[in-house]
Amino acid sequence: MIEVKNLEKSYSGTTVVKINALQVTSGESVGLVGNNGAGKTTLFRMMLDLVRPTGGEVFSKGIAVAETDAWKYYTGSHLDEGFLIDYLTPEEYFKFIGELHGLSQGDVQERLLPFMDFFNGEVLQQRKYIRDFSKGNQKKIGIAAAALSHPELLVLDEPFANLDPTSQIRLKNLLKYLHAQHNMTMLISSHDLNHVIEVCERIVILEKGQIVQDMQTTENTLQALEAYFTV
């Protein structure tokens, strides 16, 4: 579904991403881990055509993302709060996203049902704009909006960050449910090794912009990752 070929991004002569080849097949859930500045967000931004590569290309279903809008119809993403329309209430925002995908008000309500535990009674019917929500609740709104259309591909940058422990566990279950129920292809970056290996069946480690390990998740993966990140 996703193919990265000779992808490179440099800022002022410094290379921050350099990936010769990465393939993600349809239905796969891939966790991207790496220390601060490893290039995770930059890679996602290039996959979503938000940043143009210095070299190379990202293909979605065989078509370069920089050359077409086709992938936007089956891709849901939340990288940061810049993805939100923060002068809307969550209800208005979900309605807007739903309309973009041809969903009725009823469809939107139904698709939000699995998110009710995750929202913890703090997102809907709060009579306030998204900009006035806490960082954690803004993240919940962004994740729900990204998943609302049941996209074939879901890209989330550090979805567990800023969430309280209960919400992190609920999100883990929610992502597993969405993956199983809709066979969503998922790309998830995270600093939380425990959570990411529970949700993702494959883990890619990025270091200084390069892929240094690419492994299927097994019962030994946490140990391997902890060993890798212990310096």
Ligand SMILES: Nc1ncnc2c1ncn2[C@@H]1O[C@H](COP(=O)(O)OP(=O)(O)OP(=O)(O)O)[C@@H](O)[C@H]1O
């Ligand atoms: N617009 C930019 N201009 C200059 N340098 C940039 C820009 N965007 C990213 N970088 C640099 O690219 C490198 C990779 O950053 P990126 O945000 O992709 O890493 P990350 O793995 O997501 O990090 P973190 O885990 O801290 O979020 C960093 O050194 C960062 O400073």
